[in-house]
Amino acid sequence: MNILTSIGRKHLNGHKGLTAEKKVVRYDPDYVYISATDNKGVELQDILPVGSKVKCQTVLGKRADFGIPVLSSVSGEIVEIKKVFNKSLLRPANYFVIKNDKKYETEKSEPVTKDLTKEELAKFLQDHGYTGMGGAAFPTFIKYKTDAKIDHILINDVECEPYLTTDYAATFEEMENVIYAAEKLANTMGVKDVVIAIKKTKAKAIEHINNCLKDHPLIRLVCVKDVYPAGYERTLIKMIFHKEYKALPSEVGIIVNNFQTMAWIGSTLRTGVRPTSRIYTFSGEALKEPQNVLAPSGTLINEIIDNVCGLKATKYTILSGGPMMGRPLRQSDIPLAEADSGVTVLPLAQLEVGKAVPCLRCGICVDHCPMYLQPVLMFQALKRNDYNAANKLGILSCVECGLCSAVCPSHIELTAKFSASKPIVKIKTIKK
Amino acid sequence: MESQLVYTNFGRVKSKRKTSHIMLELTGALLVLFISSIIYYCIKGGADTSKLMLRLFLNTLVCYATAFAVEYFGVFFNEKTEIKEYSEVMGVNKWLVALKRTVTNSYFYVTPLITLLLFPIYTPVYVMFISILVGELIGKMIFGGFGSNIFNPALVGRMFATICFSADIAKATVVKVPEAWTISTGATINSFAQSGGWLNSYTESLSNLDLFLGNYRGALGETFAFLLIILGIYLMVRKVIDYRLTITYVLALFLFAFFMGLTGGHNFGGSMQYAFRQICFGGILFGGVFCLTDPVTSPVNGTGKVIFALFAAFGTAMIRYFGSAPEGVAYSILLANMVSPAIDKLLSHKTNHKLVYQYSAIAALSLLVLGSGIGTGLYVKGQQEKQEATPSTSTSQKVNENINVQLLVNSDVSLEGVIR
Known part of the structure; x- marks a missing residue:
């Protein structure tokens, strides 16, 4: 281990046992809520009118920013378009409300059997509206619409966030699709090496993947250390390929996809059906029955909590995502998006609030930061309202991975301060 | 009871290790050192034991009382608004809140203990009082309390005392030294080594084993080399102190002394022994384990810490072998504290893109330390040859005479500490 690098040092308690070995439970909501805006809050183009009948995979509208379609996740009828709180915009925004007839009819497209060219592949990914399912919802087709020479495709099945087990649960069900997609995409991109990355502590999943990979020499499995944030693509590439890049991993000839994104691509290529329901992990000590729930995207969080899991604690907090990167929610009737991996519900008694003591500048946050920044210095700059220095x-x-808050011996909430200050820093520095 | 959703962005994943644990463990290590020095002086003190212990007791009392008073009022004035808010919300008297914060947020118990260990046992009480007052007030509270100070508070106090009261510390000659003591003369062993031109050790009477175990006098904490090494390793393993600081500092000085010995005319084994002795006496181990590693006053970055320690080691070596003072640990650590914010500023933003600069900075500084070690050896040897050419003014003879005179008279002894 290099004394100067700062990745791969912190092992976190995963709490994955709550849901890891449980069977996936199916939940069918009566209504689903699909966002009628893109991630920046701009209205979609060519919106279907209220009252139209839709099937799974029907295009509801097109996102203005990347031109990718927004698909219905259930079959039924659009009842209305109304304002619902959007947790990525942090304000109410327009949502399609679709009444679910629970038949799940799909608008089937043709399975793809022939070899695709690069352009066809990008168009295929764009037309089916794939966004990354690891959390950031980055449009997948942009990764493949590149002129750079691609040497590796990396399938990210690491899932280092505590509590979440959605990729782990999917590993046992979707390997066939993943292999199909990986070989197809590798063929198109001229890639000779496809890597599936997983934590070496997940023995059962490793065994399963190894069994599935027996006849597929193109794909190899790489086990990484059980550290946080091993699943962050920058850290993962550093750990596996020992490479660093500025903005996108294609700069160093690597394309990174989430495991479930790959599975969905494989499913669409193989059968022509693009899945619209995904596995959400509902975990945390405040739930009676933590579960992996298979639900159509757009299901309300409180419906699943009330109907599937049940609440145990009297005072609790809901996080969209895991405890490290997840954002706390002010209300629970919020629809899940396709990119969400799960919801963590923690009892308030488990949290530690207001016990911070002065910073002793020990530098442990600097030793752990995956972006090689200096959280302690940034925090000091923000404390004296020096936004220029912070910039x-x-x-x-x-990237708000939350590691500096987690390792701080003085229990200072660094990440919360940074995420609150980033917009102010942006405004203050644009003016100059 | 109705269940209730609470919005909070705080306290989800937290490390089990707390700052208070770190501070308590550090205090524990310091206490081990303190108690072993008490035991040592109880055994070796002879007829003067009661005198020594009384003075030490008074010093401890004064140190802690002064430190607590200064920190208590410092905390009260520095955190006026927070204390007021807290006492209004919780309904607690604000003086009590300040009292709690002095213990939990300001850790008043560490600095006086380090200060005590930096002085020799028979230091006058008023010297102790003024040095802890200066250290706490000017070294710590004026900057805003714990976490905001630039200089190591204990060393600030020690330096103030060294500059203002060197005579008073040296004049503390009440105690007669029993013959059983290994070194039975007034000055400290480093000033012997200095007057002897460093290379030919005039401390031969002190065997390697005695030096290693700490069977001689000096400042309270610094003599027990063996214990300091064990405590240092324990604290490094427990991650109370940063291993990069201590190891770089001690190793750099060891190599400096080793190369100095080689070029100064020793053979390989002799140089090793010389370097070992150089590390063991004086405040290098104590400074490297307890003073240099103060996280508040060292850089936050890993590379920064290495550079900081190399800088401090270079300073120590230069002051020790060329300066008028026989020791340079305290001076050099304070000098390094001064550059630590600059190191922080240079090594900021995404540091992984500046690895080449970082490595070359470390390499350049290491070369500087080793090269100056070689140079110092040659210089000291040259000086000695010059002196030997004119035997009548030889320092060595002078020193020998001095020792003889002092031994004959069995004169009163100065108790000047080694860390200056």
């Missing part, structure tokens, strides 16, 4: 220290590069 110079690179606060806008912070």
Whole structure:
């Protein structure tokens, strides 16, 4: 281990046992809520009118920013378009409300059997509206619409966030699709090496993957250390390929896809059906029965909590995502998006609030930051409201992984401070 | 009871290790050192044991009382608004809140203990009082309390005392030294080594084993080399102190002394022994384990820490072998504290893109330390040859005479500490 690098040092308690070995439970909501805006809050183009009949996979509208379609996740009828709280915009925004007839009819497209060219592949990915399912919802087709020479495709099945087990659960069900997609995409991109990355502590999943990979020499399995944030693509590429890049991994000839994104691509290529329901992990000590729930995207969080899991604690907090990167919610009637991996519900008694003591500048946050930043110096700059200094220290590069807050011996909430200050830093530095 | 959703962005994943644990463990290590020095002086003190212990007791009392008073009022004035808010919300008297914060947020118990260990046992009480007052007030509270100070508070106090009261510390000659003591003369062993031109050790009477175990006098904490090494390793393993600081500092000084010995005319084994002795006496181990590693005053970055330690080691070596003072640990650590914010500033933003600069900075500084080690050896040897050419003014003879005179008279002894 290099004394100067700062990745791969912190092992976190995963709490994955709550849901890891449980069977996936199916939940069918009566209504689903699909966002009628893109991630920046701009209205979709060519919106279907209220009252139209839809099937799974029917195009509801097109996103203005990337031109990718937004698909219905159930079959039924659009009842209305109304304002619902959008957790990525942090304000109410327009949502399609679709009444679910629970038949799940799909608008089937043709299975793809022939070899695709690069252009056809990008168009295929764009037309089917794939966005990354690891959390950031980055449009998948942009990764493949590149002129750079691609040497590796990396399938990210690491899932380092505590509590979440959605990729782990999917591993046992979707290997066939993943292999199909990986070989197809590798063929198109001229890639000779496809890597599936997983934590080496997940023995059962490793065994399963190894069994599935027996006749597929193109794909290999790589086990990484059980550290946080091993699943962050920058860290993962550093750990596996020992390479660093500036903005996108294609700069160093690597394309990274989430495991479930790959599975969905494989399913569409193989059968022509693009899945619209995904596995959400509902976990945390405040739930009676933590579960992996297979639900159509657009299901409300409180429906699943009330109907599937049940609440145990009297005072609790709901996080969209895991405890490290997840954002706390102010209300629970919020629809799940396709990119969400799960919901963590923690009892308030488990949290530690208001016990921070002064920073002793020990530098442990600097030793752990996956972006090689100096959280302690940024925090000191923000404390004296010096937004220019914070910008110079690179606060806008912070990915809010939450590791600095987790390792701080003084229990200072660094990440919360950074995420609250980033918009102010942006405004203050644009003016100059 | 109705269940209730609470919005909070705080406290989800937290490390089990707390700052208070770190501070308590550090205090524990310091206490081990303190208690072993008490035991040592109880055994070796002879007829003067009661005198020594009384003075030490008074010093401890004064140190802690002064430190607590300064920190208590410092905390009260520094955190006025927070204390007021807290006492209004919780309904607690604000003086009590300040009292709690002095213990839990300001850790008043560490600095006086380090200060005590930096002085020799028979230091006058008023010297102790003024040095802890200066250290706490000017070294710590004026900057805003724990976490905001630039200089190591204990060393600030020690330096103030060294500059203002060197005579008073040296004049503390009440105690007669029994013959059983290994070194039975007034000055400290480093000033012997200095007057002897460093290379020919005039401390031969002190065997390697005695030096290693700490069977001689000096400042309270610094003599027990063996114990310091064990405590240092324990604290490094427990991650109370940063291993990069201590190891770089001690190793750099060891190599400096080793190369100095080689070029100064020793053979390989002799140089090893010389370097070992150089590390063991003086405040290098104590400074490297307890003073240099103060996280508040060292850089936050890993590379920064290595550079900081190399800088401090270079300073120590230069002051020790060329300066008028026989020791340079405290001076050099304070100098390094001064550059630590600059190191932080240079090594900021995405540091993984500047690895080449980082490695070359470390390499350049290491070369500087080793090269100056070689140079110092040659210089000291040259000086000695010059002196030997004119035997009548030889320092060595002078020193020998001095020792003889002092031994004959069995004179009163100065108790000047080694860390200056």
